[in-house]
Amino acid sequence: MELTVTGLSVARSGIPVLEGIDFSLQSGEALILRGPNGVGKTTVLRTVAGLQPPLAGKVGLEREAMAYAGHADGIKSTLTVRENLEFWADVFGTGSIDPALGAFDLAALSDRAAGGLSAGQKRRLGLARMVVTGRPVWVLDEPTVSLDTTAVGLFAQAVRGHLAAGGMALMATHIDLGLTEAHVLDMAPFRAKAPAHDDFDGSFL
Amino acid sequence: MKALLLRDIRLAVRAGGGFGLGLAFFLIVVVLVPFGVGPDSGLLARIAPGILWLGALLSCLLSLDRIFALDWEDGSLDLLATAPLPMEALVSIKSLAHWLTTGVPLVLASPLFALLLSLPSQGYAPLLMSLALGTPALSVIGTFGAALTVGLKRGGLLLSLLVLPLYVPTLIFGAEVARRGAMGLDFTVPLAMLAGITFGAIALLPFASAAVLRVNLR
Amino acid sequence: MASFWEYANPKKFIQTTDKLLPWLSVLAALTLVVGLIWGFFFTPDDFRQGSTVKIIYLHVPSALMAINAWLMMLVASLVWIVRRHHVSALAARAAAPVGAVMTVIALATGAIWGQPMWGTWWAWDPRLTSFLILFLFYLGYMALWAAIENDDTAADLTAVLCLVGSVFALLSRYAVNFWNQGLHQGASLSLDKEKNVADVFYFPLLFCIAGFVLLFIALVFLRTQTEIRARRMRALLARERLG
Numbered sequence A: 001m002e003l004t005v006t007g008l009s010v011a012r013s014g015i016p017v018l019e020g021i022d023f024s025l026q027s028g029e030a031l032i033l034r035g036p037n038g039v040g041k042t043t044v045l046r047t048v049a050g051l052q053p054p055l056a057g058k059v060g061l062e063r064e065a066m067a068y069a070g071h072a073d074g075i076k077s078t079l080t081v082r083e084n085l086e087f088w089a090d091v092f093g094t095g096s097i098d099p100a101l102g103a104f105d106l107a108a109l110s111d112r113a114a115g116g117l118s119a120g121q122k123r124r125l126g127l128a129r130m131v132v133t134g135r136p137v138w139v140l141d142e143p144t145v146s147l148d149t150t151a152v153g154l155f156a157q158a159v160r161g162h163l164a165a166g167g168m169a170l171m172a173t174h175i176d177l178g179l180t181e182a183h184v185l186d187m188a189p190f191r192a193k194a195p196a197h198d199d200f201d202g203s204f205l
Numbered sequence B: 001m002k003a004l005l006l007r008d009i010r011l012a013v014r015a016g017g018g019f020g021l022g023l024a025f026f027l028i029v030v031v032l033v034p035f036g037v038g039p040d041s042g043l044l045a046r047i048a049p050g051i052l053w054l055g056a057l058l059s060c061l062l063s064l065d066r067i068f069a070l071d072w073e074d075g076s077l078d079l080l081a082t083a084p085l086p087m088e089a090l091v092s093i094k095s096l097a098h099w100l101t102t103g104v105p106l107v108l109a110s111p112l113f114a115l116l117l118s119l120p121s122q123g124y125a126p127l128l129m130s131l132a133l134g135t136p137a138l139s140v141i142g143t144f145g146a147a148l149t150v151g152l153k154r155g156g157l158l159l160s161l162l163v164l165p166l167y168v169p170t171l172i173f174g175a176e177v178a179r180r181g182a183m184g185l186d187f188t189v190p191l192a193m194l195a196g197i198t199f200g201a202i203a204l205l206p207f208a209s210a211a212v213l214r215v216n217l218r
Numbered sequence C: 001m002a003s004f005w006e007y008a009n010p011k012k013f014i015q016t017t018d019k020l021l022p023w024l025s026v027l028a029a030l031t032l033v034v035g036l037i038w039g040f041f042f043t044p045d046d047f048r049q050g051s052t053v054k055i056i057y058l059h060v061p062s063a064l065m066a067i068n069a070w071l072m073m074l075v076a077s078l079v080w081i082v083r084r085h086h087v088s089a090l091a092a093r094a095a096a097p098v099g100a101v102m103t104v105i106a107l108a109t110g111a112i113w114g115q116p117m118w119g120t121w122w123a124w125d126p127r128l129t130s131f132l133i134l135f136l137f138y139l140g141y142m143a144l145w146a147a148i149e150n151d152d153t154a155a156d157l158t159a160v161l162c163l164v165g166s167v168f169a170l171l172s173r174y175a176v177n178f179w180n181q182g183l184h185q186g187a188s189l190s191l192d193k194e195k196n197v198a199d200v201f202y203f204p205l206l207f208c209i210a211g212f213v214l215l216f217i218a219l220v221f222l223r224t225q226t227e228i229r230a231r232r233m234r235a236l237l238a239r240e241r242l243g
Helices: A041-048 A081-091 A098-103 A119-133 A149-164 B002-013 B021-037 B041-062 B066-073 B076-082 B087-116 B121-148 B156-182 B188-217 C004-008 C010-041 C051-083 C086-118 C126-147 C151-179 C199-242
Strands: A002-012 A015-026 A030-034 A056-059 A066-069 A137-141 A168-172 A183-186
Touching: A002 A041, A015 A030, A015 A041, A015 A056, A015 A168, A015 A183, A030 A041, A041 A066, A041 A137, A041 A168, A066 A119, A066 B076, A081 A098, A081 A119, A081 B002, A098 A119, A098 A149, A119 A137, A119 A149, A149 A168, B002 B087, B021 B041, B021 B087, B041 B087, B041 B121, B041 B156, B066 B076, B066 B087, B066 B121, B076 B087, B076 B188, B087 B121, B087 B188, B121 B156, B121 B188, B121 C151, B156 B188, B156 C126, B156 C151, B188 C151, C004 C010, C004 C051, C004 C086, C010 C051, C010 C086, C010 C199, C051 C086, C051 C126, C051 C151, C051 C199, C086 C126, C086 C151, C086 C199, C126 C151
Parallel strands: A030 A168, A030 A183, A066 A137, A137 A168
Antiparallel strands: A002 A015, A002 A056
16 A cells, blocks of 8 residues: 655645645655644645645545544543543444553543543543554644653554554654654645736636 | 444533533523513413424524534544545434434423413424424534534624524424414424425435535635 | 636636726616606606605615525525636625615615505515515625635635525525415516506616616626725735745
8 A cells, every 4th residue: 555645735724835745655654744833734634634625736545544633632521531432433443442542551541531631641542543543544743742751652652553564654743753764754845836926716826 | 423423412411511401491481481471371372382482493503503613622523524424424413413412302391391381282292293393404404504603713693693594494384383283273284394394404404514514624 | 709707717807897887887877867766756656655656666676686686696606616716706795795785775665665555664574574584694694704714715605505595595485475475565577467567667667677787786896896806915915925
């Protein structure tokens, strides 16, 4: 399996931010997007995950291959950790949630209401959802926010396990995860230039 | 799909889910009306079908913004959009969950509230029938409104403004069934019209809701 | 032969309408002045309604335009959904306040007419009620446009609202008819000669209707130009940020 992105241009609220992005990712590879705040990393990830249509270009895989984790974890505070994960397991039609609980050291918390978790624990729960989806491509937006060093280690280990099983990971992060084998792509060179003035529907960007 | 339905119901029933708020609001409307129009039971009996329908409609409206807003805030909606579930199915399930947690309790409680407004005894069956048939339309139309306003902060008032005119046909035919029923008249025509609106809305509106939800998510 | 869709180019649209607008405005003013003066001063009083009948020259055209403006918005929304021409979406946006004002004029003149005729300013008559509902639809449509920051998102959402709203407006019209039979007289104009108003009232009325149509077109052109320019201004600001 291979994820090929060709000539991808993306827009944020109607304004082009990045254009002409090309990369490809083989099974077992990870790619880290780098770039200053506001350059459009989130927009690229959302486009690859199929949440918004690209302005131009193509994402080589269907969105059925993607599992997306954004800034918000989609955790329901009145459900327990187990119920939260089981819900996603049911939605994605995958079986047991125990490997996910184990990978992020959540087993001891599994019967606690998710509302009572700390920020880092919530984040771990959000990331555990990626394991539960059973999808080959993980699209992760700043996955390590509010994680402590131990938890970052757990996360890196989970990503490695996913890659070893033939998965792929695409993420935007500023922290060094110790994933030395991951490729890095700097977003800055792809910054969009203003389009020509006289296209047909033009002058509206 | 079953998982989503169960989750939504579970969320509504658990603490902070707002389950029962609609019923309480319904009760308040029914209690306040006699204070407004006077305690004359003849007058109350005459306006009872309309008041009950209006109360049901308003309590339904009250809970609409919860359909998507909570899932939008905590990011679940994005995640659900990437799940192996067509958007049309997602909005249909959301409507169904809303109906089960809001519409059904309203229908079941309506005879009790009708008692407070001295509805004539022949009016109970048509009232129940019209509410049972009409509230699904309220949920489905409301889901469309909620999908339109999902990205907006403080979209609640706008939601009411958008949804209320859409509720007019349902309200007219629903209240007409209840009114004619209470007066012992034949109510098959408005009942058929109400059924037509409900089934039409269930069949077609999820496509519109899914379309606007997609627009709002991008 | 140039394609009709060329006018969906904002530049071409502004160029063309710039040329048309003076003519349209003058023509609209002329027809309205002729129609209204003819109608107000040179037609006989009705034998039952007296001089109050003359409000027909404002009431009927504005009521017609209130509905036709919504139809125009529906067509423009469909064009936006299918062909994604920005001008189309902006034209729909531009027509909404005009249509809303037409609805208000129709309601207000109707109330003023109804007071001496039916002895009441307002009755829950099917026609009156459906116009009130139509006004609510206009309000919701404009409020949704105003509430959303991103122009394309707003265009998409309001277009779908316009489609769904049209269906429900029709349903409401039928429902309201069913609900109350009403006082309002039948249509003032129809293709069936027998049912028409008398000729003396008929011709000035045609003038007034033509005047309202021209006025509507001129206003929509003007407002669409404004919307296009506002949109272009926002785009230029964004372009500056892009560098």
